[in-house]
Amino acid sequence: MDSLIERFLEGDRRALARVISRVENETAEGRECLRALYPRSGRAHSIGVTGGAGSGKSTLTGALAAAFRRRGHTVGIVAVDPSSPFTHGAILGDRIRMQDLTLDPGVYVRSMASRGALGGLAPTIDDVVAVMDAFGFDYVIIETVGAGQDEVEIAGTALTTVLVNNPGTGDDIQAMKAGILEIADVLVVNKADHPGADVLVSQLQALLTLSPAGSRRPPVLKTTATRGEGLDALADAIDEHRAYLESSGELERQRAIDSRHQVLSIARAILLERIRQATPEEELESLVQQVAARRLDPHSAAESLAARLRA
Amino acid sequence: MTAPSTATKIRVLIAKPGLDGHDRGAKVVARALRDGGCEVIYTGIRQTPEMIAEAALQEDVDVVGLSILSGAHLELFPRIVDEMKKRGLDDVLLFCGGIIPEEDTAALSGLGFQAIFRPGTNTQDIVKFVFEHVKK
Incomplete structure (x- = not known):
């Protein structure tokens, strides 16, 4: 050990x-x-890359890592793909888009299965990121599962969240909805060589003007990751966001919020495990059956499980 | 749907060395192992021996399965095994599949390949082999 x-x-x-x-x-x-x-962790800058399935997250992550490498920095990458809810198996295919990095000694790529976690990440993502950070990478990039409208957990794991959008994927009302757009620190319109990219950039910029006065307005950048276009500007925008976090005191504040969230969620898991251990399987099964038959509501059933901890 | 599991999973790397560009077989095997409950890292086609060994290291896999149709297995597989040993990966379960003549069986088992799956194999046999032979 x-x-x-x-x-x-x-x-x-x-x-x-x-x-x-x-x-x-x-x-x-x-x-x-x-x-x-x-x-030993806490030195790396962590970057979350999130966006829809097929939006180009893996290719963009690989190209962004290459851009940091050209500047002499080292990069750890954690790429999450979904686990099957039925068999718990997974196909982890993000490396396919990052082939050029495989033999670079300054890059380490690790695929993770989501293992039942909600929110586009994996249950132990924060721990794995901390380990990579402690190893000494300058940047740790976390690529989420293909995210839709509400997978906002990445903002609690990464210091800078990059949201990847594509032209031709819905009107501007989609982007006005609450959720994922609110957590973006940098917005990227990837596949910018496709028609409609400029329209999407202006729609996103127009929406951002509606943000509360005084709040930081995230930049909107165009990339074509397959050709490596726009990546230096993206790397700059990430570094600028880091500088903003440091100068505004936001870095300390965000770290405190993230740590609180992490500690509480681990405590929740420990408590659940204790309840499971304190409850005989037959008793759990009987409560579950009563709920399924609508004789008992799920809150009362859960209360009676939790009560076992006090006993 | 069963409860989410964070228990130790079998991690498998499925890789295609060399220049043949047809990866239907590799994908079918990857899918079967996924359905068997494994976490399968698929790296795509045209992998060099160094890339395969390095991916196996970074992903800390328990199993490496190689698919080859080009006939270059006796050329490429020893180099892959060599690159893996160089990186200290000497406890990884190895199997292979594809167009591999019977007369090459001895050479491949000498290299450490514990099974060779040829066309017509039932994918369930591959899943069973992995579960029975993996060191956990």
Whole structure:
């Protein structure tokens, strides 16, 4: 165990891979690794890349990593794809769009399955990002599952959230709805070589003028990731957002909010596990049956489970 | 729908080395393993031995399955195994499939490939093989 962490700290990529697996599988060793490594995290800038399925997130993530590499920075990438709700299996195919990075010693790409988590991420995403951060990457890019309107969790994991849009995917009312657009720090219109890109850029800009006065207005950028176009401007916009976070005091505030959220959500999982352990399967099954037969409401059933903790 | 599971999953890399561009077989196998409950990393076609070994390292996979139709397996597979050993990946379960003549079986098992799946294989046999042989 100690030797694994030693090798990790020496920069051994195999050790990094092993630590990530232990953390992802939530083993006791994984928690031990995290305890040792967490104090070393907090230096990397984390970037979330989110947007619809097929919007070009993987290609954009790869091209953005290449842009940071040209500037001499190192990059860790975590790419999340969905797990099957039925078999829990997954096809993780984001690497296909990042082939050019595979043999670059300054880049590490890890695919993660969502394993039942909601919100386009994976249950242990924050831990895996912390591990990559502790390994010493300058940037950690998190690519979400294809997100629709409401997958906003990425904003609590990444410091800068990049929302990827495409021309031809709905009118401007779509973009006015509450949800994902509100969490974007940088807006990207990818596949900008397709018709309608300029119209979408102006629609997004027009919408942003409706934001409350005094709030930071996210930039809207055009990219064609398959050709590497617009990536330097995107890298600049991300660095500018980082500078804004630091100078405005927003960085400290966001970190505090994210940490609170993380601690509470882990506490929630621990409590649920304790309730499960304190409840015989037959009792749970009987409550579930009563709810299914509409003799009991689900809130009362949950209350009686929670009451077992006090006993 | 069953409860979400975060238990340890079998991670499999399915890769196609060399220049043949037909990956239907590899995709069918990837899909079967997904339906069997594995997390399958699919890297696409035209992978060099170095790329396959490096992806196996970064993804910390338990299993690597190689698909090949070009006839270059005795050329490419030893190089892949070599690149994996160089990176300390000596405990990964290896299997392969595709157009592989019977007379090459001994050479491939000598390299560490524990199974060769040829055209006509039932995909369930591949899933069963992975679950029975993986070290967890």
